[in-house]
Amino acid sequence: MIPTPDLSHLKREDYDHVYEPAEDTFILLDALEQDASELRELTPRVCLEIGPGSGCVTSFVGSILGTSCLYLTSDINAHASLCALRTGRQNKVVVDPVTANLVDPFRSRLYRNVDLLIFNPPYVLTDELEVVDAQEQGGIAGAWAGGTIGMQVTDVVLDQLDELLSPTGRFYLVAVKQNDVHNLQRRVQEKFNVQSEVVLQRRAGREHLFVVRFMR
Amino acid sequence: MVRLITHNLLACHAKGCTTNNFPLKLQDVVVEVREAEFNADFLRGFLPRIEWTALVNAAKELGDTSLPLEMPEMVDDEFLKNLHHVLLEIHVDEGAMVCPNCGHKYPIMNGIPNMLLAEHEIG
Ligand SMILES: [Zn+2]
Numbered sequence: 440m441i442p443t444p445d446l447s448h449l450k451r452e453d454y455d456h457v458y459e460p461a462e463d464t465f466i467l468l469d470a471l472e473q474d475a476s477e478l479r480e481l482t483p484r485v486c487l488e489i490g491p492g493s494g495c496v497t498s499f500v501g502s503i504l505g506t507s508c509l510y511l512t513s514d515i516n517a518h519a520s521l522c523a524l525r526t527g528r529q530n531k532v533v534v535d536p537v538t539a540n541l542v543d544p545f546r547s548r549l550y551r552n553v554d555l556l557i558f559n560p561p562y563v564l565t566d567e568l569e570v571v572d573a574q575e576q577g578g579i580a581g582a583w584a585g586g587t588i589g590m591q592v593t594d595v596v597l598d599q600l601d602e603l604l605s606p607t608g609r610f611y612l613v614a615v616k617q618n619d620v621h622n623l624q625r626r627v628q629e630k631f632n633v634q635s636e637v638v639l640q641r642r643a644g645r646e647h648l649f650v651v652r653f654m655r
Numbered sequence: 656m657v658r659l660i661t662h663n664l665l666a667c668h669a670k671g672c673t674t675n676n677f678p679l680k681l682q683d684v685v686v687e688v689r690e691a692e693f694n695a696d697f698l699r700g701f702l703p704r705i706e707w708t709a710l711v712n713a714a715k716e717l718g719d720t721s722l723p724l725e726m727p728e729m730v731d732d733e734f735l736k737n738l739h740h741v742l743l744e745i746h747v748d749e750g751a752m753v754c755p756n757c758g759h760k761y762p763i764m765n766g767i768p769n770m771l772l773a774e775h776e777i778g
Binding site for chain 2: 511517533539
């Protein structure tokens with residue numbers, strides 16, 4: 440049993456700016472925990488979480504893999520970067536956060552160099568304008584405004600998957616039913632020949648949540 | 656924190672800036688050394704992913720000349736200790752990283768680099 444990261448240092452004011460861990464976070468933690476021994480065997484050296492929010496997930500991975508891996512996070516929201524750093528410290532995991540749009544500044548140097556890629560995207564269904572607004576503001580709205588079918592931001596990451604994943608790399612993605620998970624898996628398979636599998640799914644209130652694991 | 660391990664992975668991504676956009680030059684830095692747990696397996700595993708010259712030069716800019724100019728073929732304990740310190744223990748808390756090609760300045764505040772670009776700078 441890997442303990443859920445201690446987030447007691449985060450205050451109400453922090454959650455005005457960053458996404459507070461919820462069911463979608465917890466299903467991702469559960470999926471990672473389920474794979475914990477496999478992940479340790481793979482000895483990932485570079486873990487990159489896109490949109491860490493509170494930093495809960497990266498800290499959790501840190502408690503699985505310890506100092507054998509580098510933990511990078513990238514968030515468009517500077518407050519999230521700060522929270523990821525603080526949550527790491529609180530849980531004795533050294534996290535290296537970068538404030539950036541998705542993986543932009545890492546694209547050349549992390550070309551096929553990410554061993555563990557993690558993304559819990561903003562998936563609440565909103566209209567397209569709201570997505571643009573929310574991402575531009577760089578605030579908390581960016582954490583939940585997901586786009587027409589909750590897929591715009593996810594699509595950008597999926598398009599870059601082939602250039603990010605190392606030969607033994609894995610990608611854990613949180614999705615909701617409206618994302619049409621099966622179709623999404625098929626598209627990635629056809630485009631990059633990257634295999635995937637739904638490793639966990641559950642209902643949480645009105646949502647049907649999935650964790651999809653992609654690997655070469 | 657911007658540790659040199661992270662610095663070694665960041666490139667300028669401003670519109671049209673595709674050559675000579677790495678490594679970013681450290682500027683006006685406030686540096687702090689914080690001890691980190693030594694993990695030889697991690698260092699050995701990460702070694703092939705390092706842009707060596709960029710790392711040696713960045714360390715030199717921050718006053719550390721413990722690394723050899725060429726990546727050694729034989730990795731011994733002393734080398735790993737020095738590498739550990741340079742990669743993982745030197746933190747840039749404040750300052751900026753400047754692109755050697757286009758001059759774009761990425762600020763570092765509270766140990767976090769801001770790599771965001773304005774709308775018109777996005778490629
Ligand atoms: Zn540049």
